[in-house]
Amino acid sequence: MSRVLALDTATHACTLALYDGGEVCGRHEIVARAHNRHILGMLSAILKDRALADAVDVIACGVGPGSFTGLRVAVSVAQGLAWSQELPAHGFCSLTAQAHTAGHHGLLHDGDRVLSTIDAQIDQLYGLWGEWRGGAFAADGEAFVCAPEGLLAESSRPATIVIGSGARYEERMPSDLMSTARWLPDVTPDARVMAELLGTGSLALLPKPAYALSPQYVQRDIGWKKLSEQGRRD
Numbered sequence: 001m002s003r004v005l006a007l008d009t010a011t012h013a014c015t016l017a018l019y020d021g022g023e024v025c026g027r028h029e030i031v032a033r034a035h036n037r038h039i040l041g042m043l044s045a046i047l048k049d050r051a052l053a054d055a056v057d058v059i060a061c062g063v064g065p066g067s068f069t070g071l072r073v074a075v076s077v078a079q080g081l082a083w084s085q086e087l088p089a090h091g092f093c094s095l096t097a098q099a100h101t102a103g104h105h106g107l108l109h110d111g112d113r114v115l116s117t118i119d120a121q122i123d124q125l126y127g128l129w130g131e132w133r134g135g136a137f138a139a140d141g142e143a144f145v146c147a148p149e150g151l152l153a154e155s156s157r158p159a160t161i162v163i164g165s166g167a168r169y170e171e172r173m174p175s176d177l178m179s180t181a182r183w184l185p186d187v188t189p190d191a192r193v194m195a196e197l198l199g200t201g202s203l204a205l206l207p208k209p210a211y212a213l214s215p216q217y218v219q220r221d222i223g224w225k226k227l228s229e230q231g232r233r234d
Contacts, residue, residue, distance in 0.1 A: 002205060005058070006192075007060075007078060008097060010118065014027075014038050015188070017196075019195035029042070059082045062189055063093070063214065063215055065143050065145065065217065068217070075214060088209065089209070090207055093128070095116040095127070095164070099130065108161065113158060114160070116163050123147055126166065127144055148172035152174050163185075164187055
């Protein structure tokens with residue numbers, strides 16, 4: 001087992017936790033657009049006067065997709081802590097973390113077809129398709145971004161449960177894809193779940209140098225135009 005400090009700020013939740021010797025100590029707060037003002041205070045409360053290097057073996061960070069500013073907060077904090085204490089870092093997908101959080105809290109059942117989502121704003125959502133099997137989330141492929149109406153281009157298989165803030169677009173999603181789905185819009189990544197899964201080895205822990213950690217932006221030419229396409233401005 002490893003002592004894992006996990007954090008994620010890809011959504012409106014600011015979440016940070018330490019797994020140490022079978023115990024998890026964490027903080028999970030809904031603080032949209034204020035992650036940078038809370039995360040270091042949360043870390044101080046969790047460490048309880050211990051030095052970071054004496055309490056942590058690996059720093060695990062949610063690298064997105066998600067809020068542009070939120071991802072930069074998480075990655076910069078993780079890198080700064082890792083560099084300062086010569087600790088390795090591990091990046092994890094925030095959409096996958098969200099699915100594991102839902103499963104940990106008993107919201108998913110074996111065989112569920114899952115769509116994990118995060119509101120990408122400007123009428124788009126980040127998404128990841130997969131299934132909940134044997135107590136773990138198995139993703140179909142890679143995270144994507146699309147308009148709600150474009151989900152058929154990502155998968156034609158119906159979902160049985162949609163989790164995360166992207167569920168706010170329910171009425172715009174293809175009806176034949178979502179007609180039987182359960183909707184859980186309030187689920188967010190929880191660092192307490194990820195710290196425990198990575199610390200116990202339930203999920204593979206792949207430590208790398210801090211410089212290898214980077215935000216994973218999922219971008220496509222949707223919802224905006226290139227400068228050459230915008231035409232003349234008056």
